[in-house]
Amino acid sequence: MARPTADLIRQLAANSAAVQPLPRPWLRTAAWLAVCLLYLVLLDVAWPNEAPPHIRIDGRFLIEQIAALATGVAAAIAAFASVIPGSPRRLTLAPFLPLSLWLLVLGQSCARDWSASVLPPMLSHWGCFPATVLAGLVPAMAMLVMLRRGAPIAPRLTTALAGLAVASLANVGIRFVHPFDASLIVLAWHVVAMFGVTGLATIFGNRLFTWRDVPVPAADSR
């Protein structure tokens, strides 16, 4: 014990500057989403396509995109809530409903392609993987900066949810510029990228989010 607890309390109180409380998780999610959508729109505009992509925007595509976007939003809210001590843990389950729907739609499409023998050349589309990672770059950095302002109560859970949010949103952004329409490719490259990013984020969670040391000045000798 370096000093008596009563002294520490006096020092902390004497050096307690006013602080701005963190906004609610849904408000922080809205701010993060605004930054991400701006980046993704710019990325889509600047994407080097020789010809405009032929994307079949039908009901299935829309459900898939809405489910992916909802997964990203729910995961982001849950990630921002996870850095607030005492916030309800049930929020962490919120992304699983849209995620299940997204994977279900993709799975159904894959099964349909498989039965119709419409198997795309998988390896020729390997570029989807780095494209998804590129699309997730700015959302990931923005998320990291914002999350580090919170408390590292459950670092692995926080990074897992953040990884899911970033990868889901990156998938939505990249689906508007990639000229293909095969669910198997989406499943193989985009979803693998998503789970890869989420898994990596989970592994390094404890290093990304740690308790900060508080500099405590010497006691006022009154």
Place this chain on the structure above:
Amino acid sequence: MGAVRSGDDRLAALMRAAQGGHPEAYLELLETITPILRRVTRRQPLFAGFEEVEDLVQEVLLSVHAVRHTFDPGRPFMPWLLAIVRNRLADAARRRARTSAHERAVDDLDVTFPAHHANSGDEGYGDPEALQHAIEGLPAGQRQAIELLKIRQLSLKEAAAASGMTVGALKVATHRAMMTLRRLLTAK
């Protein structure tokens, strides 16, 4: 239930004031929660010692200070505080588990160091009778210095008061006596 609620409301109000930069409110808040933190920490069988409990209480207080901006003024205070306490205690338990994995409990050590010379019984002079004779043969001043400082283990100040000699004279007499004893006893 109502009392608990009003207690929590008071703590939440103090925290809101502390977030606004009121040191008096913050001091009152920290002083109020410290006994609660002690109680919660002591309840854990892993952390029993006074120092260890106080270390953990201070760690929690520093954590509360570092993330006080994460408290939502519209929500209750205690769930926020207890989430931090649980997290810090879990961290401490993990640290302790890591440390104790590299430690081995030993009732008593048989030897100081494994090297032979560290465990030999040749401590001090082997022939006390010869040493006694040699001391008796010393000049009076040197003998008195040895008796007071080496045998009775008095401090220089105490020995000077007892003998009426100055501290400097005692030092010189002791040094000379030791030289004489070493010469006499090694010559035998």
